[in-house]
Amino acid sequence: MTSKIARFLREQAPPTPCLVVDLDRVAASYRALERALPLARIYYAVKANPAAEVLRTLVGLGSSFDAASEEEVMACLAVGAEPAKISYGNTIKKERSIRRAFEAGVRLFAFDSEEELEKLARAAPGAQVYCRILVENEGADWPLSRKFGCTVEMARDLMLKAAGMGLDPMGLSFHVGSQQTNTIAYEAAIAKVAMLFTDLTERGVNLRMLNLGGGFPARYRKPVPGIDTFGNAIHQALVKAFGNAIPEIVVEPGRFIVAEAGVLAAEVVLVSRKAKDDPVRWVYLDVGRFSGLAETEGEAIKYRITTPHDGKAKGPVAIAGPTCDSVDTMYEKSGYQLPQALKAGDQVLLHATGAYTTTYSSVGFNGFAPLKDYYV
Amino acid sequence: MTSKIARFLREQAPPTPCLVVDLDRVAASYRALERALPLARIYYAVKANPAAEVLRTLVGLGSSFDAASEEEVMACLAVGAEPAKISYGNTIKKERSIRRAFEAGVRLFAFDSEEELEKLARAAPGAQVYCRILVENEGADWPLSRKFGCTVEMARDLMLKAAGMGLDPMGLSFHVGSQQTNTIAYEAAIAKVAMLFTDLTERGVNLRMLNLGGGFPARYRKPVPGIDTFGNAIHQALVKAFGNAIPEIVVEPGRFIVAEAGVLAAEVVLVSRKAKDDPVRWVYLDVGRFSGLAETEGEAIKYRITTPHDGKAKGPVAIAGPTCDSVDTMYEKSGYQLPQALKAGDQVLLHATGAYTTTYSSVGFNGFAPLKDYYV
Structure with missing residues (x-):
């Protein structure tokens, strides 16, 4: 427990149950991740804790934001986040929510299905889109099952279609599951997605971004590997897969930043x-x-x-x-x-x-x- | 779907997601249960749906109320329920919540442990208390595990202690699990608790009430036995266990009334x-x-x-x-x-x-x- 939290509990004695969050600790985690993954742009997963105080702290540090809904997009804008720094990362969106986010200036959207791509083409013409691939979640304490993502084969088809629909198919993403304590999950997923990345690039798709999702663990009852361990493993996997042509890297930490x-x-x-x-x-x-x-x-x-x-x-x-x-x-x-x-x-x-x-x-x-x- | 709900959805076209509840249907379920279990006093389990409209409808029908918290007690009082018709049925209560409910006129409280009995003795002196017994939940789609209730042996000790602590140990309760589709669960529990009831009565405890909990099922995807089937099975089990000396019977339906x-x-x-x-x-x-x-x-x-x-x-x-x-x-x-x-x-x-x-x-x-x- 940080001394600020201890003092608050002691002096204020707030009624329970209550959560007390130390914003300095939020900033420290953000900076630690920045140092561990200097190649990556950090999109904070707003859903982990959408409190305005947390978002404002991260805006001040230059963070980008991963929003799960129209409401989360608006919460980011309300505390001063630039629309260009917001990704609408949920693959399940109402068409009118896509439209409202697009009208608010958001240009980056996730998808994993044909119907979603059609909605994006209608409601966010010209937007940058990235396709989420199904990967293994072994090693995660909060695995993500089959709800999100599609197979590599389907992703290939959809990415090839996207340009013809007036969208900019600029990236691929995956998620290794939340509270992932094993670096191998990232290495395996990077290797898998890199093959598709190369394949699509050769077919003329102008791919520039790889989104590694979130999943970096917090320390609960048991120790977990430090963020540097993940940073090193991910960096090596990227070099192995892409050589000196590593694309723009995006990460979407939530738990790691605020837990x-x-x-x-x-x-x-x-x-x-x-x-x-x-x-x-x-x-x-x-x-x-x-x-x-x-x-x-x-x-x-x-x-x-x-x-x-x-x-x-x-x-x-x-x-x-x-x-x-x-x-x-x-x-x-x-x-x-x-x-x-x-x-x-x-x-x-x-x-x-x-x-x-x-x-x-x-x-x-x-x-x-x-x-x-x-x-x- | 009732015609009132169909009309509301058609004419109002409310934004989704939303729930529409037909209060006539609430009243009809209450009356059906009254007919099926004429011996029982019905304590509606407020937690199932605490909307003021539902509570007001049930107050109008003469219902009593099973409250899970101080807040639910106050919600019942706010729509005109008499304190004498409210049972504070959660076995887990803060002492100050017991005190506030007692000050508001509530006189009936559940318990299943020594520490809770001590809290009740301090915060609700003289109150009527009933002890919850652990019973099997087989056959329930939403079973209640070991979180609530204590063994018959412990219940015996605590009920014998209660009078000496200035409380009125007036009843026993059990719960067969929610969405219970098998009448045998009630029969087995009644037989089990009746033995303790007789035992305690012989030891001089002035027992007057048996609380059968809730659990009566609603119809979801599959048909379930009608409420009359439960009423008949329960009545027979009570006659078998108590002969012509059946105590005051309480039931705590929630799901059955509103689902x-x-x-x-x-x-x-x-x-x-x-x-x-x-x-x-x-x-x-x-x-x-x-x-x-x-x-x-x-x-x-x-x-x-x-x-x-x-x-x-x-x-x-x-x-x-x-x-x-x-x-x-x-x-x-x-x-x-x-x-x-x-x-x-x-x-x-x-x-x-x-x-x-x-x-x-x-x-x-x-x-x-x-x-x-x-x-x-």
């Missing part, structure tokens, strides 16, 4: 056992899967938790949220241990919670208010 | 294939798991979907939401088929969506607004 900048303060509502001799205690917090911790689904993201009793004897726990829905259980199988002294009313801290928390909150499931957030 | 009263209108944003020869099309809607369809997690609740092309040739589809999160996929393995003619811009209807949709919506994941709802 570790945030700490979520929560209150223990209840500590109980299901039977007298049950070694496992159930610890119920005032935050859960429907008020910010959506990424604990399937126990995928395992947040580090600290308590006022750390250092004292610990025991196994299941950890759940405050609602009457049993799906609102964060951890039952991940081997969490918390102090035996923990009791209702204690404040606990969930670390590295700056990404994918606030906007996932439900509007009021079971009557509980959305997660409140502060930026310091 | 079938609602229709969700959505727009197809994109229809695509991952490869040219892939038989499966991906259909992306403007509503997804983070804007109301949370219960499609694990493909648990399978909504019936109708389109403008019904009757024409169909083919297999995966169905996903509009966000850049691949977890936002509703159906990939449930064998959904939709018309081949389906395309971007078409409006589709998801039926029986009146329960567990609106308040599950995220505040704005990926920038998308929460689900809008209308009551007609």
Whole structure:
């Protein structure tokens, strides 16, 4: 936890649950990524945390932005981002949303299907478009399955069609899955997409950009490789694939930029056992899967938790949220241990919670208010 | 779909996604349950749909209310529910929330642990309390696991303790899991809890109430047994267990009351294939798991979907939401088929969506607004 966050929690004692984000830490992560990948333009994935304070900090650092919706495009423009620095990166867009983004000056759009290309040709004539390719997500804690991207063969067809439709097919993209802890995923994807890149270039398509997506991991319970490790592996894979003709490189980090900048303060509502001799205690917090911790689904993201009793004897726990829905259980199988002294009313801290928390909150499931957030 | 909903959608053409709920249908379900279980007092589970219009309709019908939080207690009071008709049914409550509900006149509280009983004794002295027992959830499409309830042995100890703490231990409860399609679950649970009921009564505890929880199913893709089937099975199980000394019976239906009263209108944003020869099309809607369809997690609740092309040739589809999160996929393995003619811009209807949709919506994941709802 940064000293700014500690001071804020101490001096303000805000009601829980709440998230406190240190904007200096956001800036530090941005700069670390810039240093690790000097070739790449950074498009911050707005969906990770779209707070105006975060966006404004990144505008100040010269960041570009990856928007998932018309609303996110407008949020970037509202804090002063130039339209030329915004990519509308969702492959699933209503035609009227494409039109509004185009009218607002956005010129870069993702696609992965014929129908989307037709919408782009109608609503964003002349725009730069890039096709998203399906790649393996092995090694990712939050894999992206088959929902996004198309096969290399289909991408080839669509990219060849795009120019004839009045669009500028300028790039290719992929995504190795979020919280990707293995550099091999990037190396394999770069090699795969580079073959198509070369193929299309030889067929006369004026390709200039390769978008490596996001996925760079944050540190949760376990250590992860540093960003330099990813930077080096990616650089080597690019040199291997493209020699001295490396195209413009784009990355779309979200989690890496904001996760570790945030700490979520929560209150223990209840500590109980299901039977007298049950070694496992159930610890119920005032935050859960429907008020910010959506990424604990399937126990995928395992947040580090600290308590006022750390250092004292610990025991196994299941950890759940405050609602009457049993799906609102964060951890039952991940081997969490918390102090035996923990009791209702204690404040606990969930670390590295700056990404994918606030906007996932439900509007009021079971009557509980959305997660409140502060930026310091 | 009811004629009132059809007319509203036709005449108002509201922007999608949106939910339209027919309040007459809410009232009809309430009355059907009253007829099927004449012995029971109905405590509507507010969390299923806490809209003021729904609560007001049920107040008018004489319903009682099961609240999951202080906020839900206040929502009931705000539309004119009497505090004596409100049960604070969540076993996980902050002490200050118990106190506020008690100060507002609520006298009935659930618990399943010693720590909760201590909180109740301090914050709601003299209140009526009931203990929730862990029972099997087999047969439920949305089972409730081990998050709630305690063993019979622990319940016995806690109920015996409660009187000495200045509380009125007046009942026992269980929950067979939501969307429970098997009457055996109720029969088995009643038999199990009745033994404890008798045991405690013999030990001098003045038990008067048995709370059967909710769980009564709505009709989604497949037919479910009618409410009379549940009513008969429950009545027989009660007679078998209690003879002519059946205690006051409480039920807490949520889904059964509101699900079938609602229709969700959505727009197809994109229809695509991952490869040219892939038989499966991906259909992306403007509503997804983070804007109301949370219960499609694990493909648990399978909504019936109708389109403008019904009757024409169909083919297999995966169905996903509009966000850049691949977890936002509703159906990939449930064998959904939709018309081949389906395309971007078409409006589709998801039926029986009146329960567990609106308040599950995220505040704005990926920038998308929460689900809008209308009551007609």
